[in-house]
Amino acid sequence: MNRRRFLGQASCSAVSAIPVLNTLLNLRLASSIANAAPPQPGEYRALVCLFMSGGNDSFNMLSPLSGPSATHANARAEYENSRGNLALPLTGLHEIHPQNTPGRTFAVHPSMPKLAARFETGDAAFVANVGTLIEPVLNRGQVNNASKRLPLGLYSHSDQIEQWQTSVPQSRSGIGWGGRMMDLIKDINPNQLVSMNISMDGSNVFQSGVTGAEYAVKPSISATEGGAQALLGYAEGYSANNLTDVSSAAVDSMLARQYSHLLQQTVQQKRRDAQDAYAIYHEATLGTLPGSVDFRLVANQALDLPANRLGQQLHQVAKAIMGRSTMGALRQTFFVNLGGWDHHSNTLAEQEWMLRDVDDAIGAFWDQLALLGVQDQVTLFTGSDFGRTLTSNDQGSDHAWGGNHFIMGGAVDGRKIFGQYPGLALNPEGNGAELNPLDTGRGRMIPTTSCDEYFGELALWLGVPPSSLHLVLPNVGNFFTPGATGPLGFFG
Template identity: 40%
Template sequence: MNATRRRFIGQSACSALGSVSVLNTLLNLKLAGNAAAQAAPTDHRTLLCLFLHGGNDSYNWLVPRDSARHAVYAETRDHLALGTGVLRPLNQDGGDGQLYGIHPSCPGLQELFNGLGGDSAKRRAAFISNVGTLIQPVTKAQYLAESMPLPRALYSHSDQIDQWQTSVPQGMTQLAGWAGRAADVLNNVVNADSISMNISLAGNSLWQVGNSTTQFVVTDSGALTFTGSDIGDELHPMRLKNAAHRSMIEQNYANLMQQSYARLTKNSIELQEFFLQQFNSYDDSAISSLFPSGNWVAQQFRAAAKMIALRDSLGLHRQTLYLSFGGWDHHGELLETQAEMLTMMDAALTAFQRALDQLNLQDSVITYTASDFGRTLRSNGRGTDHAWGANALVMGGPVRGGRIYGTFPDLTLESNDDTGYGGRTIPTTSVDSLFAEMLRWFGVPAADMDYVLPNIANFYNVNSSSLPIGFLKNGTWS
């Protein structure tokens, strides 16, 4: 599959933006949320999600490297197995004490795990092993007996994407993502009355839609403007169309609904133009050379770095960013295609983290990867099929890097970690635990955590002085 087609698939995973959907997406209604009484922070923090649409085969991304466990891995994966000689060694500083390697296409993440620039004090990356959607903890016996509630429509792309983004795997009556609900709690308390806390570089994402707040959709070139202020040609059809739209909304209407619609539309346009002005005025020449010009994923991250640097100008003490990279549904051509895609992702993530360090912003940003689900350990002949538990990356200055967290599964087929269908690992760490740890750092109060993560009490006591997983450094969370 060529890069152009994969990019199309990735972009197609996001909702298409017509004029009406753009309007609905961009309006920051500033409705009051469920904000708990708390002092507005003086610092800045950003949570960035890179969603790998299609289901990344993460058991060829993170691989056991010791002889005994690698032998099990090789027997289970058969012709898909990567040899120890090609794996890039990960040198753990604690963690589970086991030996691991990362895919050979990831030299940058290897360096971020082992220590940026060879400095072990700059271990910026870690992995959370065998993480997935759960309503409550479940064993293989309970799974087979169906004696415990299970996530709805396991192994379905659309359902599992929704569940990673909502953290409500049993389904819900209203569609809101957990970053959106976090914005319901925090936005009016921590941010100025300007741009929405939740900014997407990849179209509409359920993750960032709240019950009383919404996301702000932009591109890696800046904002989506109705006025065409980024179009130089005065006679460009889009500029003429947008000028007509501006004229329409500036009319005086007797109907209250029309008045309200016009006012909100005008506010949305002005916010977009304000954002675009700030974005275009920021000089990122100090970091631009870090991002490969032919790598469109890297260009998303370059834009994200600019948006993080602009937090103060945008009035954002708390900010989430959503990026996506599609095309990971490798039922065939797994070895060749994943290697190429991991090369692109590795370069993008590495450039982004280097840029943050260069701008001295590394301690205020956490990046994590999410994907529909893991993939089967057993090959289908050419690739792998839909599964459940997977490995996720967490990255940033607040992360206690250089470690593998969670419980890495037994990769033996039919083991107690396998549902019994081709090596579908049963998650031993819930996405709720992963999200709750980042949200504690982000500033969501314990009293509001069950609003943001309705199932969190099944995995973690939000009033605990400890963390659910422990991948954050001491002193970085409240």
Template identity: 40%
Template sequence: STAKRPSGLYSHSDQVQQWHTSVATEAKALGWAGSAADLLHAGNINAKVSMNISLSGNNIWQTGNKLFAYSIGTSGSTLPSNYNSPYATPVIGTTDRAAIRTAALDNLLQQEYQNLLDKTFTSNLKDSVEASAAFKDAFDESTRDYPFATLFPGDTTYVYPPGYSASTDPARTLGQQFKALVRSIKIHQDLGLRRQTFFINYGGWDHHDEVINNMNKMVDVVNRCLISYWQALGEIGQQNNVTLYTASDFARTLTSNGAGSDHAWGGNAFVLGGGVNGGRVYGSYPDVALNGPNVVTSRGITLPAVSVDEYFAELALWLGVSAGELPSVLPRINTFYTPGSTPPVGFMQL
């Protein structure tokens, strides 16, 4: 075959980047969600924060030319230390450190600077403080006035599996990230957002040994977090408006290395949401015989049946990207799919 293989095959960092960008033959700084946000963010009238919100820090997937990820933690956004609220009335003659620091920072943010670097830095900092304050106010109010009935791993009163507690459950961090995600969805109208993306990273799947034990533990973590997530989405009436999908660097070899399996191609993914044509497996199941037509090496590496571009095109169309705009979001989409024809894969209700 004359087709060009993806660069950095079997490399975690390269393959993660390619799942974020949907460009497999070169390094790219823009992610497909970031490029989609560049097109869609104008529809978020009077948006107070970026439509791309991350619970796992900066990432390529949500990086666009105009927009990038707005990072939050499980307690929401974070204002500068000892800072009360933006543009508070300066307090004179007080010993309250928070009030003094608030007044000092507000004074700096209201200055007019001639130096371009100073002006840009101050403008960005001002925008960041305003966004953080707006997000924090709405986020805090979301559970103060309307607390969830659904419990998540990490909550004190969550019913833990035998031997686990709120401080020892391996699902506690991911559970609280999903809780913060649902709280963020709940306040989308307060933030002026009609379209959003969210990013959560849960690593540790590189099982070169102890595959069954490791998978049983990690799949249980994901399963319990998704149960709480789905129930909480139902509480706020958003199950039909939100789609969750997964992406991972690569699948594993069919052959064993003696204790586990090694790096391969492609991978499996699942999609969850009220807009999903669910209960089905999409793509053809491969012939797993080591000399079968779907296996490309003696190590048992199978050739994927559905391209990443088709997978992401289906999600981008559901998010609101038009068929004509797909090539600007997914540069290689025409290699696998003709925009405007039938749905790329068929798993979404488009």
């Protein structure tokens, strides 16, 4: 970590401490480190956050197929009527049969057969109509008359991305809920040089904590390239016989210097730790992953197939998981990101190939986890800025609120849809009888599951004690009382 980044993170933490909520939260976190009970010997768990930046049109990723909805006797007919030219045809849809929606079936997007298969075998589940909330909001009247507190910048990309990653929608913050988890439970890991939080997409708010931040590495651009980046011009084991060796000697000399000034001491220690972290991560990920799983790391010009950007990131996640013992990691989070979901036009065509890339990448990742023998110890979950309007703007969909997400892992109580999949009826524009209390206009759905409920389940599984969950998710008490089991139950 260089001085500029160190100072930037320090400034970010200072700015986030301005609101009273964050000031109190940071102080309580600072006094509550190592609050988690130690795991069983060798018990490893990891969360992988797959963020879809731009706002995924998730009511086409998971759509109703048969049976009634809360607002119509025929949910499929209601879907077609509300979506208009954005409705997917029946041909090609992957029918799924949730165990907890009697009398109803649903469909997964035609581009996602692997996700549908994982769902049907019980290794994946969906969480319906999730969104940022400060407190429960039950109907559009509470939105229109401002009788409930609403998230800042409700339909804004920047605000909603931040809120999905901080779970503090009433104020702006540079500290993420993944970072707060790290602050609380990182001492479970015996080695602290490589952060518990590892990002394949550079800096992010989700993994930034009070006591540290993410360790950012590069995605795999081939089976052997990617990962932690060495200090330019530095080579271990040098003998001072050429320019590179002279440069390396100069770096070591600089790192050996001692300073009396506190800031200089801190920056110098960060430099030493960065060098040590690189050496550990590099060694941990040197090996070859078992099997020959195709993450589509490089483009195939003969078949006109580009490299899979998400596959490149998940391949590097798999390598880090493989090297967990070398890193001394019993708990980890990973952040991967695929942008480009802001489909105000050409929605159906764009989503077709993007969801195919997601499906191919998570399918390869699952196969690799199985070969590593850790599919029960790793859970992948999705996030996005927001859902999108059910109605079409004639070319695509626009910014909305609640949306659907999926979770995948051997520990997941799969083949279920958790939360409440809403009726998709549209309220009339202007005056007219209300058909759907959740529609705030144009099919912008009020979330029926809060981010706090969604994230709370994940945090408890990773090892955050129920008594400390409010330190990770400050609004969690507005939605449920933390206990031994999660609010939604998707870990059984």
